[in-house]
Amino acid sequence: MKKKMRVLWLSAIACNGNTHSFLNYPYMEQFLDDFEFIYHPVIDSEYSLEDIVSKEITCDILLIEGAISKEFKRADVSVVDIIEKYSKIVQKIVTVGTCATFGGIFRESGYEETSGLHFDKEEPLKTHKDLLDKTISVSGCPVHPEVLVNTLYAIKKSAALKLDNFLRPKEFYAYTVHNGCTRNEYFEYKVDNHRFGELEGCMFYDHGCQAPFTHGSCNKILWNEVNSKTRAGVPCMGCTEPTFPRQNLFSTKKNMAIPENLPVGVGKRVYLTLAGISKAFKIDRLEKKLIDD
Amino acid sequence: MLDKKQLKKEQIIQTALELFASKGFYSTTIPDIALSLKMSVGNMYNYFKSKDTLAIEIIKYISAYLGEKLKEINEQEISTKEKTRKIVEIYFKTASLKPEMIDYFLRIYLSNREVFKESCEGMLCVNEFVTEIMIYFEEGVKCGDLREQDFFSAFGLFMGYLGGMVFLKGENVLPKDLNDYVDDITFNIYKALSAE
Numbered sequence: 001m002k003k004k005m006r007v008l009w010l011s012a013i014a015c016n017g018n019t020h021s022f023l024n025y026p027y028m029e030q031f032l033d034d035f036e037f038i039y040h041p042v043i044d045s046e047y048s049l050e051d052i053v054s055k056e057i058t059c060d061i062l063l064i065e066g067a068i069s070k071e072f073k074r075a076d077v078s079v080v081d082i083i084e085k086y087s088k089i090v091q092k093i094v095t096v097g098t099c100a101t102f103g104g105i106f107r108e109s110g111y112e113e114t115s116g117l118h119f120d121k122e123e124p125l126k127t128h129k130d131l132l133d134k135t136i137s138v139s140g141c142p143v144h145p146e147v148l149v150n151t152l153y154a155i156k157k158s159a160a161l162k163l164d165n166f167l168r169p170k171e172f173y174a175y176t177v178h179n180g181c182t183r184n185e186y187f188e189y190k191v192d193n194h195r196f197g198e199l200e201g202c203m204f205y206d207h208g209c210q211a212p213f214t215h216g217s218c219n220k221i222l223w224n225e226v227n228s229k230t231r232a233g234v235p236c237m238g239c240t241e242p243t244f245p246r247q248n249l250f251s252t253k254k255n256m257a258i259p260e261n262l263p264v265g266v267g268k269r270v271y272l273t274l275a276g277i278s279k280a281f282k283i284d285r286l287e288k289k290l291i292d293d
Numbered sequence: 294m295l296d297k298k299q300l301k302k303e304q305i306i307q308t309a310l311e312l313f314a315s316k317g318f319y320s321t322t323i324p325d326i327a328l329s330l331k332m333s334v335g336n337m338y339n340y341f342k343s344k345d346t347l348a349i350e351i352i353k354y355i356s357a358y359l360g361e362k363l364k365e366i367n368e369q370e371i372s373t374k375e376k377t378r379k380i381v382e383i384y385f386k387t388a389s390l391k392p393e394m395i396d397y398f399l400r401i402y403l404s405n406r407e408v409f410k411e412s413c414e415g416m417l418c419v420n421e422f423v424t425e426i427m428i429y430f431e432e433g434v435k436c437g438d439l440r441e442q443d444f445f446s447a448f449g450l451f452m453g454y455l456g457g458m459v460f461l462k463g464e465n466v467l468p469k470d471l472n473d474y475v476d477d478i479t480f481n482i483y484k485a486l487s488a489e
Binding site: 254255256257258260268269272273276277279280281282 | 427
């Protein structure tokens with residue numbers, strides 16, 4: 001029998017959203033053939049949480065879900081202590097989701113100094129620096145199950161993943177969510193005649209879409225293999241970024257009609273010049289409804 | 294070689310501007326411009342295929358000229374109020390030193406839309422100038438000096454006021470020199486746009 005990789009899924013200050021996302025992975029049977037959970041909060045596993053905190057169970061990968069605070073305990077033991085214990089014996093640590101990576105929504109919880117493992121929003125932390133070489137971050141609220149699983153397979157195959165400045169695999173995070181968006185034609189010609197749920201119009205100009213400056217593969221690796229937020233008619237909320245969650249997710253912050261956040265790598269002067277040219281086009285086909293008239 | 298041709302083009306533009314200002318756009322012909330430059334009409338057409346093409350190139354030239362001046366202002370580390378003053382100053386200075394430029398913008402570009410409708414849709418031909426005004430507004434709002442509002446209401450207020458003053462000057466209605474109004478106009482514009 002081939003050797004399975006042993007994985008510990010540790011839930012810190014979390015809503016279990018990443019767990020639920022992971023349970024939608026379509027090839028779970030295959031996955032569980034190659035990996036086993038020594039502990040997972042909702043999947044049957046060999047050991048109990050008490051076993052995990054009281055003993056030292058052999059393990060290859062430590063997955064951390066949820067924001068981290070030394071004040072927060074699981075089975076009466078601080079999560080930081082559990083992380084420190086297992087980080088010494090595992091090959092790799094994976095921060096699963098935006099909370100474990102940057103602090104996310106639970107950064108606002110009442111626990112003292114709540115953050116991600118290595119980052120407090122964009123700011124690198126001084127703590128756990130010795131673990132930097134071991135850590136891979138897969139951000140997202142929640143993380144896309146294929147991004148998580150494919151990262152685990154890369155670890156299993158000892159494939160060298162190139163990481164960005166936030167330790168995220170470039171394979172999945174070098175692109176922006178804008179890449180692969182089916183509304184790109186509307187973006188190009190600055191047509192924002194969108195209403196929520198509609199499949200036409202760009203949502204960047206008025207409806208808060210953060211896809212042009214959010215790193216992620218949502219429009220390249222679809223959710224449940226069929227859809228993404230922008231395809232379903234909802235703006236990208238930038239959930240893979242350290243800035244998540246922003247306020248007013250459904251409106252675009254503008255200064256005198258100019259979006260405050262521009263597409264990654266595009267200077268303001270260049271953007272305005274291009275926008276001015278694009279806006280000169282009046283394309284009737286895009287201005288009116290294509291379907292459902 | 295490009296420079297030489299470019300230089301000639303600029304000479305034609307400058308001469309055309311002066312003739313349009315003195316004789317009017319429709320009364321000035323390509324042969325008139327050629328004569329002023331001591332060029333043959335045939336050679337003129339090597340530079341501009343028609344009077345309409347020339348008209349479009351002129352507005353782009355003016356937009357690039359003013360855009361470059363505004364870019365220099367936008368790139369300075371100064372307050373929005375100071376930027377406002379410098380924009381007013383440069384606009385009036387241009388209106389004094391090169392009155393034909395502002396005159397062309399106000400009297401020809403804005404009142405002969407049919408000439409410009411083919412290649413100058415929207416703000417295409419004045420893009421460089423408008424982009425810098427947008428940056429001035431955007432940075433002003435971002436640093437909290439200016440009030441967030443619709444771009445065109447702010448743009449109309451700013452440019453309408455400046456254009457109006459130059460127009461009055463051109464009609465010899467203004468009792469004082471344009472430059473004597475810089476302080477008051479800066480104050481009025483800034484107060485109207487200010488976040489306070």
